[in-house]
Amino acid sequence: MNKTQNNMPWFLVLSVFILVMFSAIIPLMTAVNYSVQDIFGQNTAHFVDVQWYQEVLQNPRLQDALLRQFMYSGSALTIEIPLVIVVALMMPTWGAMASLTLIVLATSLLIRWLVIGTVCQLFSRADIGLVGHVINSLGIDYNYANNAIDAWLIVVLMDVWHWTSLIALLCYSGLRAIPDAYYQAAKIDRASYWMIFKFIQLPKLKGVLIIGILLRFMDSFMIYTDPFVLSGGGPGSSTTFLSQTLTKMAIEQFDIGTAAVFSMIYFLIVLLISWLFFTTISQLERQN
Amino acid sequence: MCCRKSVGIWVYSVFVFLSVYWLINMSFKSNVEILDTFSLWPQPLTWIHCWVIFTDPSWYNGYFNSIYYVVLNSIITLLVAPPAVFLPTFFQFYSSVGFDTHIAVALAHCLFSVPLAVWVLEGFMSSVPREIDKTAFIDDNSLPRFFIRIFLPLMSSGIGVTVFFSFMFCGVERLLFRALSSIEEKPFARPMIRTIGASGVDWGVLAVTEVLTIIPGILVSTLSVIMR
Numbered sequence A: 001m002n003k004t005q006n007n008m009p010w011f012l013v014l015s016v017f018i019l020v021m022f023s024a025i026i027p028l029m030t031a032v033n034y035s036v037q038d039i040f041g042q043n044t045a046h047f048v049d050v051q052w053y054q055e056v057l058q059n060p061r062l063q064d065a066l067l068r069q070f071m072y073s074g075s076a077l078t079i080e081i082p083l084v085i086v087v088a089l090m091m092p093t094w095g096a097m098a099s100l101t102l103i104v105l106a107t108s109l110l111i112r113w114l115v116i117g118t119v120c121q122l123f124s125r126a127d128i129g130l131v132g133h134v135i136n137s138l139g140i141d142y143n144y145a146n147n148a149i150d151a152w153l154i155v156v157l158m159d160v161w162h163w164t165s166l167i168a169l170l171c172y173s174g175l176r177a178i179p180d181a182y183y184q185a186a187k188i189d190r191a192s193y194w195m196i197f198k199f200i201q202l203p204k205l206k207g208v209l210i211i212g213i214l215l216r217f218m219d220s221f222m223i224y225t226d227p228f229v230l231s232g233g234g235p236g237s238s239t240t241f242l243s244q245t246l247t248k249m250a251i252e253q254f255d256i257g258t259a260a261v262f263s264m265i266y267f268l269i270v271l272l273i274s275w276l277f278f279t280t281i282s283q284l285e286r287q288n
Numbered sequence B: 001m002c003c004r005k006s007v008g009i010w011v012y013s014v015f016v017f018l019s020v021y022w023l024i025n026m027s028f029k030s031n032v033e034i035l036d037t038f039s040l041w042p043q044p045l046t047w048i049h050c051w052v053i054f055t056d057p058s059w060y061n062g063y064f065n066s067i068y069y070v071v072l073n074s075i076i077t078l079l080v081a082p083p084a085v086f087l088p089t090f091f092q093f094y095s096s097v098g099f100d101t102h103i104a105v106a107l108a109h110c111l112f113s114v115p116l117a118v119w120v121l122e123g124f125m126s127s128v129p130r131e132i133d134k135t136a137f138i139d140d141n142s143l144p145r146f147f148i149r150i151f152l153p154l155m156s157s158g159i160g161v162t163v164f165f166s167f168m169f170c171g172v173e174r175l176l177f178r179a180l181s182s183i184e185e186k187p188f189a190r191p192m193i194r195t196i197g198a199s200g201v202d203w204g205v206l207a208v209t210e211v212l213t214i215i216p217g218i219l220v221s222t223l224s225v226i227m228r
Helices: A010-035 A051-057 A060-090 A095-110 A113-124 A130-135 A146-177 A178-189 A192-221 A225-230 A241-252 A256-285 B002-027 B031-036 B046-055 B058-079 B088-096 B102-126 B129-139 B143-154 B155-171 B175-180 B189-195 B202-228
Strands: A038-040 A045-047
Touching: A010 A038, A010 A256, A010 B102, A038 A256, A051 A256, A060 A146, A060 A192, A060 A241, A060 B002, A095 A146, A095 B002, A095 B058, A095 B202, A113 A130, A113 A146, A113 A225, A113 B002, A113 B202, A130 B002, A146 A225, A146 B002, A178 B102, A192 A256, A256 B129, B002 B202, B031 B202, B046 B202, B058 B202, B088 B129, B102 B155, B129 B143, B143 B155
Parallel strands: none
Antiparallel strands: A038 A045
16 A cells, blocks of 8 residues: 655745744845945934945945954854864763763853853953963963954864864764774774775765854854953954944944944855755755 | 873863852952952951842842743744644734733743754754655554654653753843843842942842852753653
8 A cells, every 4th residue: 555645744834934034034125125224213214325335335344344254253163163063083982981971061052152152251261261370471462352362362263162072063963973893894994994994984974064164154154242241352353253333333323224234244154154055955965 | 091181171161150159259258358358268258248149039030030031932942843732822923912921021032942943953854754744644543643652752851951941042042031021020130230330349249149140050960861
């Protein structure tokens, strides 16, 4: 007996569709609406066509923020990805130690982002922090509140501290999915540790790693709370990234038209990158 | 090799926990000690800052509010994301939506958690073999019955992972709280700002509040590791 085609399950998607509609699509269309109009109080709006778009694309403040954003995401990823692989390989695989490591690694993920910033602040301040005290007592002049390089180091270090665990946990579960038979076969062939990594572990990790890189890229690209609390975007605007520039524009200056355009462009960049990752993932799956 | 591995993971764990240690250390120091001296453990140990939190309702109510949001968001995400048609339930939620209610904040958090949950769950769902579907059909199971009795138990570990994720992303966010809540529904993060006053920052109280916000997270991760 063959199973008949049943289209009923489509209705199961309905609830998700309605919720996403309510929480994502309608707000997005509101931003589209704002981006082509100049809105005054009392509901008087004036259609301005692409004027905001032209202004935003030529605004040096936004261009700088975009550049800093890419530098930030880039440096966070270059540190985190190798570290993630090393940590995932080092994690114990069984027993109480394995559970303990999982809990330790999950800790930083379950701390509020607001608190992440303050924890790092208390930890790294030049006057009361452990890091600040140790570095300064080594004779190196360190104060992230007025030195841009120090601020960058601390902000990136915070990202590493906060997020390495997430991808490490993903990779760890990817590694656990490799059957023991593979390792036994490698042992018979007297494969070196490096060979096992290169031919057994890395290919298995590839899929997870790509998802991890995508997640990390997205999160670091949209980062707001962590650097906002830690450095406030300073000193100057050296650690002011895209989202902070956007909130300043939208909420503090109430410049809704340009802010809407900015968020549209922001959204398009994120969409483009997700699409790139998505095609890479589906290509990889097809190869398998 | 084994030794080197465990040394490495210890080093990393220390890296993760060093700042948390410093935080706990600070929360038991007096403000004078924090500002004037450098000490690796509190001398003498003080409970003043803890008292401030536990005796003032505007502090501990915020704490309960945060937990309420997080639980609510996890529930909605779980109801909607494994696309079990719990639409009536959702409409009950929907009708009570409004500014400055717990549900409004929780719903807004669904923006992040629902797509993520669908993404995570999809992987677990597609790993359930197609044959199970067919067998269930031969046994004359209706769709809801199949879903609840057969499909959901098969992917229970996936649901656990999803709860972890939705808790993680809801519990840690700040912007939406700020946009959607005014006075009544303040989560814990809001009163934290009060520690920053004209005379400087009350570092000790700040440290205690942070230690308190970390505790539920550690509980959740411990629970999910034990249930694994």
